[in-house]
Amino acid sequence: MVGQAGGAGGSGPAKRGRPAVNASNNNADAPGVAGVGAQPTLGPSIQVHSGFAEQNHKRLVLALQSGLKGELTWALNTLTMLSFKEKDDSRKDSTPLAKIPGLLDAVLHVINEWRDIGHNRESAKLARPRTLGAGRPYTGFGAEYDISSSADPLNRLRTLSESWTQDESKSDGEGQKKASDWWWDEEGLFNLDELGRAERQQCAVAASNVIRNFSFMPENEQTMAQNRHCLETLVVCMEDHETEDDELVTNALESIVNLAPFLxxxxxxxxxxxxxxxxxxxxxxxxxxxxxxxxxxxxxxxxxxxxxxxxxxxxxxxxxxxxxxxxxxxxxxxxxxxxxxxxxxxxxxxxxxxxxxxxxxxxxxxxxxxxxxxxxxxxxxxxxxxxxxxxxxxxxxxxxxxxxxxxxxxxxxxxxxxxxxxxxxxxxxxxxxxxxxxxxxxxxxxxxxxxxxx
The missing domain is CATH 1.25.10.10 (Leucine-rich Repeat Variant)
Structure with a gap:
């Protein structure tokens, strides 16, 4: 369910992405709407029973903040389900999710965490130039990593590039890689591999879908439109539309469109x-x-x-x-x-x-x-x-x-x-x-x- 956007129809000019459903539409594919096809759907809601909010809102916030894969998946799937409302689902005594203390910031943190790691390794090196020990060959950080001094203790390792070069026939089309490059690689011990980065990206997309569902609730519009952290996160996702995930950009744009009357x-x-x-x-x-x-x-x-x-x-x-x-x-x-x-x-x-x-x-x-x-x-x-x-x-x-x-x-x-x-x-x-x-x-x-x- 993580990364999947759920939605239904909506009547009137209320929100984007919620087309009106009339009697001529075929509602056989929509779950839970049999027998009431002549009525327009209410669209997604982000209301939950007050009992659930009192008992589980702290757990949701802590699960989002933990960063653990199992907890994060459970929290995002739960919020995705709670942010959807069937047409015949009448919920009284409910609490808007965006007003739960810390929940909105916790969901935004999932997006920001992905954006912190969602860059190429080459651009990361260029973005953080080394200044400590510049011009000192013994530090290993000077002269843009190109140290050719004979006094360098690692000079022998750097000069053996040909023996460490990968065979071109085994490089899978990604070019040649030197073993000495691993010494200067800025990736740390606990950084994610490609599979982990893909999972983080999927969580960020699911979080953006939750934010989008939040923006469909009238009770949340004022709160979200006055939250600077929320607006800045949506803006920076839109700003990087050429490199960012398309679904993440679309969710950010539709969210800010919904908040525009109060922005x-x-x-x-x-x-x-x-x-x-x-x-x-x-x-x-x-x-x-x-x-x-x-x-x-x-x-x-x-x-x-x-x-x-x-x-x-x-x-x-x-x-x-x-x-x-x-x-x-x-x-x-x-x-x-x-x-x-x-x-x-x-x-x-x-x-x-x-x-x-x-x-x-x-x-x-x-x-x-x-x-x-x-x-x-x-x-x-x-x-x-x-x-x-x-x-x-x-x-x-x-x-x-x-x-x-x-x-x-x-x-x-x-x-x-x-x-x-x-x-x-x-x-x-x-x-x-x-x-x-x-x-x-x-x-x-x-x-x-x-x-x-x-």
Missing amino acids: LLKIFGETIDSPARGRITVKRVVQVILGMLESQVRAWHCSAAELLGRLVVNPDNEPFILSFAPQIYRRLVDLLGLPVSDAQAAAVAALYNFAEINMDCRLRLANERWAVGRLLRVVQAPHPLAEICRKAALTLESLASEPQNRAVLMSHENSFVEIAMTDMRMSDIFARILFEMSSGTNSRVAPVRGVWGS
Whole structure:
């Protein structure tokens, strides 16, 4: 069970990764839902009975902190099972797991422990240069391990490299290895072999899945969004998406997307460039999100677009995100041009929120190349989700409210008229767009007037 993510369906726009289940879906594969297929599933929960929390929460924390394979596996499997809730499972008198003292930090410690050992041996040597006894051949730590002094007591061992070289036919394609290299290897007596590292990685993935399940519980959102250790762990996992395990990165990204409505970026620092209480600054966090947005992995750039859209609606987060607005707009418009419906949906939802912030955002978005045309194409296609079509049309209406954008919108006037005359669902929105393009003032600051006037 370690490393396996469990999930079910969820209704409404609550969380990512929990698609709605309706009567037309086949629920034969879902356990415990026979006979109630017409009702939406409740999704995973991280609630347990209060009796279990009182009796076993200390054991769970100690098992996670112990690092022992058996205890760690038991704790992660237990938390994975407790973080899943069947549709017909009604639990009263329950305790959110993230509020159990020390449990959240203990789960995060499993991820951090893997990240401490999850690097190559070559990079470990470069990351920790030796300075003790530099230039002294007898210490064995100077001159970047290349000691050729005849006074070196181990000179004979180092000069016998040819006799210690492995036979190339027996090297299994990994290159030749000298026995003298083992003397200078920084790996200690109790370091893990490849099998042990794989097991640690599997435990870290399972821990990230537990954190993801924690973020689906409303009672946990506030606690996790204010936990700096939790946020930093998620950010650094996203930052190393090119080398880190894909499932670990995905779980970290979806967790922070769930926490976005309660997340204040100023927790990482009072200003953009200078840290306030830690090593991770707001600028670095936004750059990490932009890195995920630029990714070619569909699940990652869709989640990053949704994350930016959720963060920017909070006025406290606006100054940190809007400083990167040109890069964000360019990438979101690129996502609009993809033939994938979920990428278009994520981009439209984010642009809809950006267009509602201020005049500068509307002017920048309208002048972004292909922005207006691709938003219009989402409506004309149309997108499979009617809500996405409506948000794309409302975004165009926001752009039309600025008189400076009329020159850009006039090139699409014929398309606006056609939609207003033929599409009953969007006719009222595009009628308002045509009115905005013909009026002489900005409707957002002008007094309210009747369309037909008196």
